[in-house]
Amino acid sequence: MHELSLAMSLIDGVEEECAARPGLKVRAVHLRLGALSGVNADALTFSYQLACQGTPLEGTALVTEATPGRELEIIGLEAAEL
């Protein structure tokens, strides 16, 4: 439940970033995930796949980078090849 609500916030964030970059087609979302963030990478990835369904982000991947702090932030959007 916790990771699912985070995944939904994540998707909202990505959609806002995309809205600011017209024409961008995202293939993967890169995320920095801190050990103290209280979030499990696998559970978040699973929730992300569920929460993406029916949105423009459906089919995109989530790439997480483990860090030691409290980070829980989007650090990059990987663009699909044109």
Place this chain on the structure above:
Amino acid sequence: MSTPIDERGPQRGRPRARRFRAPSAYARTGMGTPEPHASAALAGAAPALLAGGGPPYGSLRPCAPTLPTVQTARPLRSTITPRIIEVRRNILKDNDLRARALRQRFAAAGVRVVSLVSSPGSGKTALLEALLTRLAPAARVAALVGDLATDHDARRLARSGAPVRQINTDTLCHLEARMIETALLDWDLAALDLLFIENVGNLVCPSSYDLGEARRWVLSSVTEGEDKPLKYPTIYNSADLAVITKCDLAEAAGCDLELLHANIEAVRPGMPVIACSASTGAGLDELLANLRGM
């Protein structure tokens, strides 16, 4: 491989049949759906195996649990270097913004806000009841209390005479800043000096959600064992004060208080710890002094 199975005679298919049902049993937990082709492959392979033909049993094992299939969300690698647009965006942004606005409102209204987190049954409500009963006659104090269902806690705390409001999260395992916003809609914050927020009993998720509070207390009761802080470090790292509850039961529970202190210190060095008992009143003066020092 097939010899011991054949020796089981007519019963030989049973253990294996249980293994074959594993994917659907897994699906019932709601964590994921096995891939159709995996189940089909298992169903098709079973008769072949029972007949003694087909691949050895061990070769089926990779198909059984489906968890790895939902985790492998890797982008397809192409020969062209992917274009990555750098962004910096905190995922909790919405909650953080709301929490920041709440914190500013609390500061402007001069209300000190303390949130309580712990596992269910650690004594958050009992402690609040004891504190509110002591504070309510003189101080302008109120409480918000979160639970999945019922208003039992709010009714219990309201006996102190302080204004109390229950937040029901239905299925959600933690409070979020927007729930606090909603709960405070018709409250005049300027009429308060102190506001307690009792979170849903949970040592995991509340650590990720800022509620705009000035202080967070994490409670651990002596009946939970001395290693709670070691097992749930994240919540301790998000807190400002550790409160050991039910201290009157320490001896009966066989709790080594020194070890509990040491474990809290190991997880969050320097964090103040106050041991108390809501039923005997021990340690409550120390907590009240801590509140006055905020």
